[in-house]
Amino acid sequence: MAHRYKIREIAQQSGLSEATVDRVLNNRPGVRENTVAEVNQAIADLDKQRAQLRLNGRRYLVDVVMQTPRRFSDAFRAAVEAELPAFAPAMLRARFHLWETGSAAQTVETLGRIRGSHGVILKAQDEPEVAEAVDRLVGSGVPVVTYTTDIPASSRCGYVGIDNHGAGVTAAYLVQQWLGDAPSDVLITLSRTVFRGEGEREVGFRSALRPSGRTIVEVSESDGIDATNERLVLEALQAHPGIEAVYSVGGGNVATVAAFEKLGRVCRVFVAHDLDADNRRLLREGRLSAVLHNDLRADARLALRQILQERGALPAEAARPVPIQIVTPYNLPT
Known part of the structure; x- marks a missing residue:
């Protein structure tokens, strides 16, 4: 069976023999479950190493476009800025386009002015003209991730947020x-x-x-x-x-x-x-x-990761729903 890594590479990473790796990759009988797990872990480790090599020295500029009360945009901006260093050795920077009240036309105009971006995180109205503006951005090679509120009729690459x-x-x-x-x-x-x-x-x-x-x-x-x-x-x-x-x-x-x-x-x-x-x-x-x-830093990390995945800088991972937390006066996190 063809594989993205040579059997020798997987064997070196896992510490198993090439013959054992070959048996696992070709689903031959007589292989223990923990041996299969070791091979799968070795492949996952090789994927991470490849991603690190792709990211090394790369620079990415991400735009965050949101119509939302300032109390929320301040919190999400802090979350994004806290997560940017986590993508080292790549260097990520963010530009923020934030306002509290306005029309869909303002969102369309803001999206139309974006230049030199590697991806956009967007919280906006689900209006036809906004979907068309997203489609134009994506058509120009800029992936868009919608956040907290979706625009499913657009060609956005993913949605991040709670159910x-x-x-x-x-x-x-x-x-x-x-x-x-x-x-x-x-x-x-x-x-x-x-x-x-x-x-x-x-x-x-x-x-x-x-x-x-x-x-x-x-x-x-x-x-x-x-x-x-x-x-x-x-x-x-x-x-x-x-x-x-x-x-x-x-x-x-x-x-x-x-x-x-x-x-x-x-x-x-x-x-x-x-x-x-x-x-x-x-x-x-x-x-x-x-x-x-929901954890805004986890949201920011997932949205940034989806943009890098769309650009081929990180291996694809299945998107997972963002879990919701019920916070009362008695379990308020510090």
Whole structure:
């Protein structure tokens, strides 16, 4: 059987004889399982060594393009910058294009101005014009990885993030468990409905909470900005006096807490996303019940790796779903 490495190379790496390696590669009988494992490990080690040789001295420039509240972009930027040295001996640099509020046209214009990039990590609206801009970038040889919210109709090379529908279902489970028999309506806050990831969270949440018969009140188009979100939440609370629980999909949680306090209302359950500075403080103060969180450094590492894989600098690895963590005031990581 043909193989990407010579039998002699695999034998040297594994410490086994060439005859033994030949038997393993050709699936001949009489080979012990641990011997097969040793050969497979030797091949994996050779793959890593080859990747290191390909990376040696190479320079890569990655662009991060995100429309998101600053509290999240600051956290993700720190995660990317912390992970860049991990790809040594290659030298990776990152450029950041970050803004809090805007239209799909701004995203398209930003993507169109990118030059000299080896890859793009993108958090953007799932709009046809954005998908077309992604296709143009990919057509010019620049791979694009979508982050936290996908644009599946585009030619992006991969998506990094949690299972958003599953996150919404998880949030509904937590809300229902904490509310118990309390006859509470539930407020769900989104930043914008054009972000596919937020829409998937909402759908999962609504479907899982439907059997409870609770009324779900939606607030959206705040971009996750506190000033806008507080006004919208105040209006919703005044119109719906039965709201005593919140699922925050899109952020602006400081404003949501302030709105409840201004009206002297009790929030029995508050489930949010992302362990940013605001949510850490709100958890410590007992204002949030739980935060659905994923490791941003692991996200950044996976997104950067997908770009290098697409450029042939690293061996392909199967993408794995990003696990979600349920963080409470009692297991808040340092």
